[in-house]
Amino acid sequence: MDEQEPLLRIENLKKYFNVKDNHKKVILKAVDGISMDIKAGETVGLVGESGCGKSTFGRAVLQLHSITSGKVYFRGQDITGWNEKELRPLRKDMQIIFQDPFASLNPRKTIFETVIAPLDAFDIGTKQERREKVQKMLEFVGLPEYQFHKLPHEMSGGQRQRAVIARAMITDPAFVVCDEPVSALDVSVRAQVLNLMKDAQKASGVSYLFISHDMSVIRYLCDKVAVMYLGRLVEYGTKEEIFGNPLHPYTKALLSAIPVPDVGAKKHERIRLVGDVPSPLYPPAGCRLHNRCPYATEECSDEGVAQMLKVNEDHFVACPFTEEFEARKAAKESA
Amino acid sequence: MSESDVVLEVKGLQVAFKVSKKDTLTAIQDVTFTVHRGETLGIVGESGCGKSVTANSIMRLLPKQTSMITGGSILFDGNDLTQASEKEMRDIRGQKISMIFQDPMTSLNPVYRVGDQLVEMYQAHGKIDKKDAWAKGTEMLREVGIPSPETRMYEYPHEMSGGMRQRVMIAMALSARPELLIADEPTTALDVTIQAQVLDLMKELRSSLNTAVMLITHDMGVVAENSDYVLVMYAGEAVEYADVKTIFTAPRHPYTQGLLASLPRVDRNTERLNTIEGTVPSLADMPKGCRFCTRCPYATDKCRQEHPELVDVDGHPVRCFYPQKGER
Numbered sequence: 001m002d003e004q005e006p007l008l009r010i011e012n013l014k015k016y017f018n019v020k021d022n023h024k025k026v027i028l029k030a031v032d033g034i035s036m037d038i039k040a041g042e043t044v045g046l047v048g049e050s051g052c053g054k055s056t057f058g059r060a061v062l063q064l065h066s067i068t069s070g071k072v073y074f075r076g077q078d079i080t081g082w083n084e085k086e087l088r089p090l091r092k093d094m095q096i097i098f099q100d101p102f103a104s105l106n107p108r109k110t111i112f113e114t115v116i117a118p119l120d121a122f123d124i125g126t127k128q129e130r131r132e133k134v135q136k137m138l139e140f141v142g143l144p145e146y147q148f149h150k151l152p153h154e155m156s157g158g159q160r161q162r163a164v165i166a167r168a169m170i171t172d173p174a175f176v177v178c179d180e181p182v183s184a185l186d187v188s189v190r191a192q193v194l195n196l197m198k199d200a201q202k203a204s205g206v207s208y209l210f211i212s213h214d215m216s217v218i219r220y221l222c223d224k225v226a227v228m229y230l231g232r233l234v235e236y237g238t239k240e241e242i243f244g245n246p247l248h249p250y251t252k253a254l255l256s257a258i259p260v261p262d263v264g265a266k267k268h269e270r271i272r273l274v275g276d277v278p279s280p281l282y283p284p285a286g287c288r289l290h291n292r293c294p295y296a297t298e299e300c301s302d303e304g305v306a307q308m309l310k311v312n313e314d315h316f317v318a319c320p321f322t323e324e325f326e327a328r329k330a331a332k333e334s335a
Numbered sequence: 336m337s338e339s340d341v342v343l344e345v346k347g348l349q350v351a352f353k354v355s356k357k358d359t360l361t362a363i364q365d366v367t368f369t370v371h372r373g374e375t376l377g378i379v380g381e382s383g384c385g386k387s388v389t390a391n392s393i394m395r396l397l398p399k400q401t402s403m404i405t406g407g408s409i410l411f412d413g414n415d416l417t418q419a420s421e422k423e424m425r426d427i428r429g430q431k432i433s434m435i436f437q438d439p440m441t442s443l444n445p446v447y448r449v450g451d452q453l454v455e456m457y458q459a460h461g462k463i464d465k466k467d468a469w470a471k472g473t474e475m476l477r478e479v480g481i482p483s484p485e486t487r488m489y490e491y492p493h494e495m496s497g498g499m500r501q502r503v504m505i506a507m508a509l510s511a512r513p514e515l516l517i518a519d520e521p522t523t524a525l526d527v528t529i530q531a532q533v534l535d536l537m538k539e540l541r542s543s544l545n546t547a548v549m550l551i552t553h554d555m556g557v558v559a560e561n562s563d564y565v566l567v568m569y570a571g572e573a574v575e576y577a578d579v580k581t582i583f584t585a586p587r588h589p590y591t592q593g594l595l596a597s598l599p600r601v602d603r604n605t606e607r608l609n610t611i612e613g614t615v616p617s618l619a620d621m622p623k624g625c626r627f628c629t630r631c632p633y634a635t636d637k638c639r640q641e642h643p644e645l646v647d648v649d650g651h652p653v654r655c656f657y658p659q660k661g662e663r
Contacts, residue, residue: 049526156614186381187553188611191597195608213527220599220608243601257531258601259556263583272535273528275482276496 005076006037007207008061008175013070015053015060019281026281030056032231033070040174043201043208045222045239047215047254051280053231054211058177061209062094063087074175092122092171099180101160105152111138111163112148118171134170140203141166141196158189162196169200179211194220215258219243227251230280230288233308237315247311247322249273249293287319295325342411342514342547343370343393349406350385350392352618360618361405362388363571365645367652368564370515375541375548377562377579379555379594383615385571386551390517392417393549394434395424411515430460433508437520439500443492449476449503450488453510460511475506480536498529502536509540516541517549522557534561555598559583567591570615570626577651587648587658589631625655633657 015031141162225242235248253271273292290300348366363385409416453472476484522530565582575588596609628638645652
């Protein structure tokens with residue numbers, strides 16, 4: 001594979017659902033045209049509020065949803081629309097970790113049985129090799145030998161999530177979608193699991209698509225950040241750019257809304273959005289944020305206003321007025 | 336802060352749960368704190384540490400068959416609530432002490448319109464005719480920042496968003512102008528931008544009404560930005576209690592320090608998070624000595640054998656034999 005070739009290339013991905021609202025057929029545009037590249041060994045964070053389509057995007061990338069339009073390339077190969085049989089050999093290279101580890105573990109299988117299952121399914125190695133591999137993996141994720149034959153209900157939430165991570169990593173995948181993997185965990189356990197995910201990446205060179213609503217977790221784990229709002233990306237860039245120089249009003253609002261566990265901490269510029277997220281069934285025209293954005297003007301409801309614009313090589317933003325806002329802010333401050 | 340400003344004083348509170356016919360387990364013990372008028376006390380800790388049990392014992396909302404207050408006192412306006420009768424509690428709940436919960440959908444009745452629920456509340460607390468109560472309710476919704484409250488009064492809870500429902504709960508809780516508001520994880524179920532709105536609203540109302548607030552949360556960030564005093568709980572005990580600045584700049588208990596060091600930060604890059612190894616022990620299986628000794632990096636034999644009391648360290652109570660210096 002060419003060094004420059006991304007592990008995963010997603011082009012203008014769309015996923016629409018046909019739903020009924022008051023007996024009327026409506027199209028729900030859960031993911032409405034998202035493009036991104038994910039390189040080998042890289043973590044891309046996808047952040048947004050509930051209902052913005054982050055999970056749908058994660059599943060669509062793995063072909064767990066049939067895609068409405070757009071393309072997904074894995075190692076340069078177009079895998080869009082492949083059926084289960086075609087995808088099966090790829091499944092061991094592309095895994096997923098969900099938020100609730102209890103719901104994603106079979107309650108009647110011990111941890112050891114759960115983690116060895118993918119190796120059995122893909123017929124990897126001899127029986128002896130498999131057992132050794134599982135043993136090593138479980139110890140790596142911090143489940144010592146006396147825990148191997150426990151059932152999920154006998155374990156704590158953090159231990160279960162470790163088991164789920166072990167199962168996802170056992171086939172040495174190249175790419176893992178992590179869908180809010182630490183949101184259900186307590187603070188002290190969350191730190192353990194986050195460190196484990198970092199260690200696993202260092203050891204195996206896996207790429208993560210890390211889906212979260214929590215900007216502080218994203219900052220800790222990710223190399224690149226994609227900010228999503230109502231099915232579209234509003235800002236995309238490296239961690240340094242997004243946290244050091246956030247441009248889109250939504251990104252700024254997300255950053256300033258997060259309470260910092262410190263007194264007298266220097267905060268991001270404070271932006272409060274008005275009102276609630278509109279129903280994704282009837283998103284506003286033009287820039288989807290315009291009815292909540294404190295800077296919005298009439299032009300913001302024009303279709304096409306929210307094109308992704310290049311700020312620099314590492315930074316893209318879907319708002320043409322960011323320079324204007326800065327100027328207005330500066331004028332306000334000097335006045 | 337003068338004595339008369341004390342709204343609530345909890346001393347050595349202990350609550351036990353019945354687990355079988357003979358056995359009981361002590362869920363919380365030795366919880367001590369005071370709340371002053373116009374101030375917010377943040378109570379933080381991980382799930383199962385007894386934050387909500389503390390709140391529910393103040394409201395006397397714990398199930399009677401399976402739980403009891405086995406020690407300590409809860410002084411509110413000079414009365415000990417642990418001794419109060421059910422009738423006295425009825426006059427206090429919603430009038431003098433109100434509570435809002437994490438999930439507003441389960442706290443609101445799904446088959447009644449929001450307006451009817453507000454009217455019912457006003458009528459339960461005083462003689463008022465329906466028309467006036469409706470007008471009062473509309474006014475209250477306006478006060479908590481709900482747009483076009485006249486039409487919202489006719490809506491059912493499911494027609495509102497989560498943030499809107501929590502605003503309704505706040506409106507209900509504050510309409511009797513209570514002296515104390517207990518907020519049990521009020522923003523945990525909300526998105527961050529909505530959480531910010533709701534916390535701003537609570538701050539505004541607190542200062543305009545001069546209500547005392549007990550803010551229960553697991554989010555250290557929410558506590559840092561919204562409290563004056565902080566009580567840190569671990570495994571059913573108060574482990575450290577100080578003003579917010581001390582807790583976040585010079586915490587002395589190893590658990591408080593560990594908790595703060597394990598947080599990923601949005602305002603700076605972190606190379607590697609510190610962790611507190613292990614997990615919280617279960618109630619049935621508490622260590623004999625300090626409850627944190629199984630996870631504490633500084634634990635000694637003394638910690639494993641003897642149970643530490645709250646002692647004064649640099650002017651604030653800390654439950655530790657070896658309080659650590661910790662400049663952050």
